[in-house]
Amino acid sequence: MSRGERGWGAWVFLLPALLLVSLFLVLPIFQTIWLSLHGGTGFTPTQFLGLQNYVQLFTRDSYFLNLDEWPPSGAMINNVLWLLLFTSGTVSLGLLIAVLADRVRYEPLIKAVIFVPMVISATATSVIFRFVYSPDPTIGVVNAVLTAILPDLEPVAWLGRTSLVNIALIGAGIWIWTGLAMTVLSAAYKSLDREVLEAAAVDGASAWQTFWRITLPMMILPIGVVAVTMVINALKMLDLVLVMTQGGPRNASRTIAFTMFWEVFNNSRAGYGSAVAVILLILVAPIILFQIRRFRSEEALR
């Protein structure tokens, strides 16, 4: 590559950005790794613990990972649930809306309606869904609909039951992020070769067959990109949980990122919380490698 001239000039352009990125991202990451090997309360580490924080997280912290009972529970398991349901929910709904909306005249309107939650803060979304899920049927629309259909039903405390809280939170997450999946997948769908789809229709394939046998395989790449984005979001899930349930009831809705925040800022265990942050780092590492590889192959085409 031979872009531009070599010299000191470039560093004048780079210096302010590199300084701030080092100060707020690069150095803190190494310090967090170092802190995760230490114990003590507050922000000043008092003793070196080696890997003890990690051992405790995986073996003796039932809020983080509890494999002793069936079904297993804890923040790690909740994140697996987020990973599976949130990713599949946003990708499949986004794809469905992208493909269906392409056939109607009110496409811009329906897309705006689905996209709007992306614009709102997670804090406001939390208020909206505390309202939607309220056990009081004059407040919560879900319970209002359910009790209207089934008059004998007791209103359900969606955010108050350990068995339902994660599903309810994931539902709010899907409400937010489907708009993004829809936008990316709709752009991909519109760039597909129309002639292939029309040829299939002429050959007598039903819309259903065309979708599963032709459209879906042709869109596997953009679907993968969207899925990776959603996996990252699911791994980092924190603010919705913090504002809607504070990890409750009885710690049933904790996620990994929530555990980090709670241990550091509520329980004053900076070392222990840092170990949780490092686990999060390790979990996103494969995605980082994937993105770097994707970038390199894109550059090779340039």
Add this chain to the structure above:
Amino acid sequence: MSISGAHPRPPLQDSARPSARVLRLLGRVAIHIALVGLGITWLIPSLGLFITSWRPPADIAASGWWTSLFRPAYTIGNYLQVLTAQGFGRSFVNSLLITVPSTVLPVMLGALAGYAFAWLRFRGRDTLFLIVIALLIIPLEATWVPVLRMFNDPVGYFKLDWVPFLSDIDVRLTGSFLGIWLAHTGYGLPFAIYLLRNFFISLPRELFESARIDGASNFAIFARIALPLSVPALASLTIFQFMWVWNDLMNALILLQDVTKRPLTVSIQALIGSYGAEWHLLAAGAFITMSVPLLVFFALQRYFVRGITAGAIKG
């Protein structure tokens, strides 16, 4: 075999055609039902809260928001109360004070660095850019404790206590606007650099080469050629960063522990904690938070969608 519409169809198909038409009609109806159903499902949560924000508190407790569609009785009282008594007026100003510099700084510095990555040569450029890509995805959770330690005691953090004059004064960045501006800039830069570098590099090489032959300096090429051609990319990035900071809860909560400097998101969170079921205040407060992003969205939808789509994996 291709059958064009003009050809007479074989008689065998005639009996199948009416049912095929009915099927196709049913299919179209099903598409409309599915889309309208999804649209209503997506609209109802925010619509319900919006209507609630205009209802008197007694009505909210007595009947569902949907009943007020038939018997409208609305008030602006909730908004007035939350803006004055709950301090959301102050928080609105704080949100702006936090967001504007936290948007301008990373866009400016990101443009400078992005230009260097695209069109200047320096040692380690490709490695550094791969680090930028990695930092795009890094969870901010992994930085909060050290950053807060730095903010609480910058002199100690940088081991500068030996400087006589520095050890006497109490410098703290925690709870200061300056601190959160710098943090948002640091956190926002990887995406800003990534987006603008990719845009700059897509500009035609001849522009830069001929300007250089004419003797233009790097900065002149950046300011007079690269920037003016990049207005759409800069707009998308500015909107994305503005929304990201405006909607941010966690960084404000952690780095700005000062009640008088709370942005709207933190005020809402505090309101939930202290008044769990005061729906009239929560609803009005939530819509005050949402008003600015919604206005930006409907005014600049095109740039907006582009920015958010490109930056969805950040932080």
